[in-house]
Amino acid sequence: MTAYAELRAQLDTLTTEAFRPELAEIDRLSTLEIARVMNAEDAGVPAAVATQLERIAAAVDAIAPRMARGGRLIYAGAGTAGRLGVLDAGECPPTFNTDPSQVIGLIAGGPSAMIKAVEGAEDSKELAAEDLTALALTADDTVIGISASGRTPYAVGAVEFARARGALTVGLSCNAGSVLAAAAEHGIEVVVGPELLTGSTRLKAGTAQKLVLNLVSTVTMIRLGKTYGNLMVDVRASNEKLRARSRRIVALATGASDAEIEAALSATDGEVKNAILVILGGVDGPTAAALLSTSRGHLRAALTQTR
Incomplete structure (x- = not known):
């Protein structure tokens, strides 16, 4: 058996390579009908x-x-x-x-x-x-x-x-x-x-x-502690949209005022997780960083150390 024939034989056994005769004339359907078939497949x-x-x-x-x-x-x-x-x-x-x-x-x-x-x-x-x-x-x-x-x-x-x-x-x-x-x-x-x-x-x-x-x-x-609940508290604010999202995440996690959020983010160089810990844990920026370091980045674990 040639290498080509062997490969073809292998492909013939794969489900992902199987031919579907019922779709042999799909190109004759309307665009909407093709879309419906494909959507049903997905x-x-x-x-x-x-x-x-x-x-x-x-x-x-x-x-x-x-x-x-x-x-x-x-x-x-x-x-x-x-x-x-x-x-x-x-x-x-x-x-x-x-x-x-x-x-x-x-x-x-x-x-x-x-x-x-x-x-x-x-x-x-x-x-x-x-x-x-x-x-x-x-x-x-x-x-x-x-x-x-x-x-x-x-x-x-x-x-x-x-x-x-x-x-x-x-x-x-x-x-x-x-x-x-x-x-x-x-x-x-x-x-x-x-x-x-x-x-x-x-x-x-x-x-x-x-x-x-x-x-x-x-x-x-x-x-790995990259979230707090379903909030992306480790998000990297690399553009305006993400900076706005960072503020929203801190607000959702803490319920703090805009002024408190700005102050916390300023104290933590824009780190969302640290800012949340500053607000909820009542600590300063350096302390928040230290607590998160000892808790391996897990915000919930760091918060327990402030109570």
Whole structure:
């Protein structure tokens, strides 16, 4: 069997690559009818994610303590999967005030692959090993391989390399019984079924992967004390919109007057979490910073030390 024939045989077994004869004439439908079909397809994605919630929670419970010790969360994927990892990593600094080095997105072929596919990059386990070697992995790091098919060499190679070096590993795919899930300590398989357009895994599979990454990063950050209730108290106020949001968050958390909020933010160099502690705990800026340091950034724990 030729390499091409072997690959074709593999693809024929994947749910994400299955052909749907009932949609063979979708191009003959009206625009509204196509939109309705596609919307109905997407409606089933959250239910597929729900079947994996226990596995997702188990992964988060393993990730969070490692990150609390200084470990990093590293996504690795090719194509759409890689882009989604880079996107989620890029959202963490403005949302949770993480250092850019704490959550990292690796895409096969490097940054240029975000816009244009890099020929052959996804087929290389060696490239994944090189990318992770450059990061000098530790046992407190977590590597999440992302691949709709669950067989992409770059994602599988990343997980295999990371696991061999003692890092925590998670495999996220959209096919059951995937090589990627088997290679990782935590396998997450969100089976969304065949795509509207045969093999176009930027559709349901991509949506499922985005939902899972939202869960992983958000719940991990909650576990790390990056929120107070459902308020983003570690938000980084890097523009006018976020500065306005910072003031609103302090107001929602404390019920303080505008003058009190301005004074607290001024005393804490604009740090929302510190400003809330100044108001609710009745302490000054330096004391708030010290309390948050000893409580590892958990606002509720810091507040108990003021009472």
